[in-house]
Amino acid sequence: MKSTQAPQKDGPRINREIRAREVQLIDAEGHNRGVVQVPDAQQIADEAGLDLVEIVPTATPPVCKILDYGKFRFLEQKKAAEARKKQKVVEIKEIKLRPGIDEHDYDTKMKAVRRFFEEGDKVKVTLRFRGREMAHQDIGYKLLERVRSETFGIAKVEIEPSMEGRQMVMILAPK
Secondary structure, eight states, X not given: OOOOOOOOOSSOOBGGGOOOSEEEEEOTTSOEEEEXXXXXXXXXXXXXXXXXXXXXXXXXXXXXXXXXXXXXXXHHHHHHHHHHHHOOOOOEEEEEEOTTOOHHHHHHHHHHHHHHHHTTOEEEEEEEOOGGGGGXXXXXXXXXXXXXXXXXXXXXXXXEEEEEXXXXXXXXXXX
């Protein structure tokens, strides 16, 4: 027969769930009360009408604080939501070039590359060769070197120019 374990609870242990014999106690005003027995700490928390919350369970002895647990959880959730909101997923944007690209077309593509870096995205520069262009890969390499030199101040090369079939690829990341 399997023993049924209590389900793991999310968040810190509170009040009677604290298993340590003694804890480092911080009272409701934020003053350090030193090392205190758990029943004494629980009594102080009950007298204040607040909860005893285990803040740092890994310390020896564990650090517990006397506070309103409902308010504490609300503030933690608010902090986590704010952190999620500030996260940015880095995307890889692709710019396709050809070896015989015209100057104006090149400038337009470079404008787009700079905009992608300002948005915090990586850029994959793909140079496609067709037919006999494969015999002149040096032209393509020079074009990618030009892209690298023009974005030197705002980006770093993450993957050096390399051939993948009929394409030469280079990946740049914002600095």
